[in-house]
Amino acid sequence: MNLKTQILKIAQEAKKASYGLVKASTQDKNKALEKMAVGLLKAKDALIKANKQDLENARKKKLSSAFIDRLTLNEKRIEKIASDIKDVIKLQDPVGAIIKTWQRPNGLLISKKRVPIGVIGIIYESRPNVTSDAATLCLKAGNAVILRGGSESFNSNKKIVEIFRAALKGMAIPEEAIQFVSTTNRQAVDELLKLNDYIDLIIPRGGEELIRKVTENSRIPVIKHYKGVCHVYVDRFADIDMAINICFNAKVQRPGVCNAMETMLVDEKIAKKFLPLMIEKFKSAGVEIRGDAKTRKIVVDIKSATEADWYAEYLALILAVKIVSGVDEAIEHINKYGTHLSDSIITENKSNACKFLNEVDSATVYVNASTRFTDGGEFGLGAEIGISTDKIHARGPMGLEELTTYKYVVVGNGQVRK
Amino acid sequence: MNLKTQILKIAQEAKKASYGLVKASTQDKNKALEKMAVGLLKAKDALIKANKQDLENARKKKLSSAFIDRLTLNEKRIEKIASDIKDVIKLQDPVGAIIKTWQRPNGLLISKKRVPIGVIGIIYESRPNVTSDAATLCLKAGNAVILRGGSESFNSNKKIVEIFRAALKGMAIPEEAIQFVSTTNRQAVDELLKLNDYIDLIIPRGGEELIRKVTENSRIPVIKHYKGVCHVYVDRFADIDMAINICFNAKVQRPGVCNAMETMLVDEKIAKKFLPLMIEKFKSAGVEIRGDAKTRKIVVDIKSATEADWYAEYLALILAVKIVSGVDEAIEHINKYGTHLSDSIITENKSNACKFLNEVDSATVYVNASTRFTDGGEFGLGAEIGISTDKIHARGPMGLEELTTYKYVVVGNGQVRK
Numbered sequence: 001m002n003l004k005t006q007i008l009k010i011a012q013e014a015k016k017a018s019y020g021l022v023k024a025s026t027q028d029k030n031k032a033l034e035k036m037a038v039g040l041l042k043a044k045d046a047l048i049k050a051n052k053q054d055l056e057n058a059r060k061k062k063l064s065s066a067f068i069d070r071l072t073l074n075e076k077r078i079e080k081i082a083s084d085i086k087d088v089i090k091l092q093d094p095v096g097a098i099i100k101t102w103q104r105p106n107g108l109l110i111s112k113k114r115v116p117i118g119v120i121g122i123i124y125e126s127r128p129n130v131t132s133d134a135a136t137l138c139l140k141a142g143n144a145v146i147l148r149g150g151s152e153s154f155n156s157n158k159k160i161v162e163i164f165r166a167a168l169k170g171m172a173i174p175e176e177a178i179q180f181v182s183t184t185n186r187q188a189v190d191e192l193l194k195l196n197d198y199i200d201l202i203i204p205r206g207g208e209e210l211i212r213k214v215t216e217n218s219r220i221p222v223i224k225h226y227k228g229v230c231h232v233y234v235d236r237f238a239d240i241d242m243a244i245n246i247c248f249n250a251k252v253q254r255p256g257v258c259n260a261m262e263t264m265l266v267d268e269k270i271a272k273k274f275l276p277l278m279i280e281k282f283k284s285a286g287v288e289i290r291g292d293a294k295t296r297k298i299v300v301d302i303k304s305a306t307e308a309d310w311y312a313e314y315l316a317l318i319l320a321v322k323i324v325s326g327v328d329e330a331i332e333h334i335n336k337y338g339t340h341l342s343d344s345i346i347t348e349n350k351s352n353a354c355k356f357l358n359e360v361d362s363a364t365v366y367v368n369a370s371t372r373f374t375d376g377g378e379f380g381l382g383a384e385i386g387i388s389t390d391k392i393h394a395r396g397p398m399g400l401e402e403l404t405t406y407k408y409v410v411v412g413n414g415q416v417r418k
Numbered sequence: 419m420n421l422k423t424q425i426l427k428i429a430q431e432a433k434k435a436s437y438g439l440v441k442a443s444t445q446d447k448n449k450a451l452e453k454m455a456v457g458l459l460k461a462k463d464a465l466i467k468a469n470k471q472d473l474e475n476a477r478k479k480k481l482s483s484a485f486i487d488r489l490t491l492n493e494k495r496i497e498k499i500a501s502d503i504k505d506v507i508k509l510q511d512p513v514g515a516i517i518k519t520w521q522r523p524n525g526l527l528i529s530k531k532r533v534p535i536g537v538i539g540i541i542y543e544s545r546p547n548v549t550s551d552a553a554t555l556c557l558k559a560g561n562a563v564i565l566r567g568g569s570e571s572f573n574s575n576k577k578i579v580e581i582f583r584a585a586l587k588g589m590a591i592p593e594e595a596i597q598f599v600s601t602t603n604r605q606a607v608d609e610l611l612k613l614n615d616y617i618d619l620i621i622p623r624g625g626e627e628l629i630r631k632v633t634e635n636s637r638i639p640v641i642k643h644y645k646g647v648c649h650v651y652v653d654r655f656a657d658i659d660m661a662i663n664i665c666f667n668a669k670v671q672r673p674g675v676c677n678a679m680e681t682m683l684v685d686e687k688i689a690k691k692f693l694p695l696m697i698e699k700f701k702s703a704g705v706e707i708r709g710d711a712k713t714r715k716i717v718v719d720i721k722s723a724t725e726a727d728w729y730a731e732y733l734a735l736i737l738a739v740k741i742v743s744g745v746d747e748a749i750e751h752i753n754k755y756g757t758h759l760s761d762s763i764i765t766e767n768k769s770n771a772c773k774f775l776n777e778v779d780s781a782t783v784y785v786n787a788s789t790r791f792t793d794g795g796e797f798g799l800g801a802e803i804g805i806s807t808d809k810i811h812a813r814g815p816m817g818l819e820e821l822t823t824y825k826y827v828v829v830g831n832g833q834v835r836k
Contacts, residue, residue: 369830412787
């Protein structure tokens, strides 16, 4: 079978399975998930063996030790994946909810009802746990899923899918609801992205280059999870202790994630008081500061920020700092340089807070809290498939509800249009 | 200025204007719309003059009289466009609504708030009233709009935009919120579709080829309004009089629109009773019937349907008819050949009705009503920008609410992540 036929077959099988999934009850889906979790624990030796092949290949390719660590599956990590599936079981099923109902003067009863999207393609880089996360979240929301993982975790991903599909045998959920692209040929992705008759949504998870490539080539709608250039703006009316605490948290608590602060904006009216204290604290935690000219007049022994720094997602203990004339300049800077993900203002002034919350064009905007809360778990949405930087369909943390769409169900008793 | 620079400038101006629009109140927007309607009426002579140029060109190109009719603007039609704007003024502003609010155990107050999308590009074919519809609906939902109309109505479209922008001078809405691609060069569209940094959504309105071209080339999310291959399925438990009445309405009342029936599916158990009566009624209205082999055994003097007929959107007094073994085969046929827009079952049996409503994968599904109700006005949503055949973001009739997105607004008092 050539590649094109192989990918087409996968997509067609997934579409067919998605029609089967529409008939599944919440209980059907939870039972299937339960069996998948049990299957994973039972087959952990086989999975560890498959993972070893990936690890060997990774060592041969001299991939970094951080990469190899993320790639590694051991007993404990497999138990964690299984326990994550149990968390998905506990999540409320969004499917079937009536969003609204109304009656028309002609008697038609119209309901807007939440339904699965259909078939979702997930294209991701190399952490095998994503295979399980993506499959189980899509399935709980009633969708068939096509998984295309990174080549480095190919054997682990393949084994996880084998285990899941074996678990689905004899259950109400067709095993074809979980599809795996079982080739590392890059052309497979190009073929997949053409199949808009069978695939309803593509979610790429990975680096900027992957996302850009998918977006440029896809005929299927794509929801992007781009990088996070997040800001905290310390307003002239900020409580200084609170500002120091929040900025420190936003930068230092976990610098390698998309909702960490990358640029700190400081109102010129508070800069002299705030910056020396703040920067001292950052320095003691090993944070490299890159300041604009005004900042460097107040704190002299720091590096100079260039235009490129305002666009930078460091994902490291580096922070760009800029002094602005007030809330308007802060908003302008964030809308221009930011990635519209997670931005915060620290202020005790209601009018500035409202202005910032209203005018900053980001998925999540905060007053007096850390940008680090932008996360499905922290929002109480449960597990998330990612954090969307798009505005269409899903914005910010993308949970089960965002993996659904709606349909209009109209009940009549003979109505015709006049 | 070369084309690339010209299109980039348009997109950048629109983005900037969209940030201004976020600050506008409902009253600001309604006042602007009011002035635009008044402007249109005041300048109707100039608009009719501009339209005359388009009509002359159309006649030179020997375009069809139906086309020329749709292109024509006269006093009455301009008054209709102005009165449509007044209807948009009356629509409820969706922006600012709080979709939900909840508090987290750590005290963070999270609100999901409805906000404008930002910049919307509308690429449409040749009816000048679309220029006004698209601009006013986008503006009411707080969005800047980039209009790219068909070359045949170029002069009319340009004049309408000039009138609108003149009306916005001195108002709270920046005139740059309405942008017009003032060239008929086709490359302009390709340039537009690359500008995902400035444009948030593209809505193509027109024929299949236009939509396909836009979808294949766009880096910006696209919401498609494809064709409608709609079905009515007459179940064995149908009330025959009701079935005849609804099928006739769905096919004949206005055959040239996307929510008209194109294929009628009939349960084999009711075919002998239903089909002779139904087809006679269709024939008396001039409907050409194309039936499958089973249908032609019951009603002999009709044409034979081929595989291509099941995919066909006739938009004319032609109907494909197929006899199926029951509700399951009907659902399978609709999901395979349909365009997922508007499909109806006629039945008095609750279980078959529920099955159909649940398993037919369409934007709107009906029991005992005509497919022709799939329309923003008929649904009570007010004016619509189109009827989406996509599943992502908007499905079915797309009104003001579907021209918005949401953001999370989070209010804290010093919370940091642990």
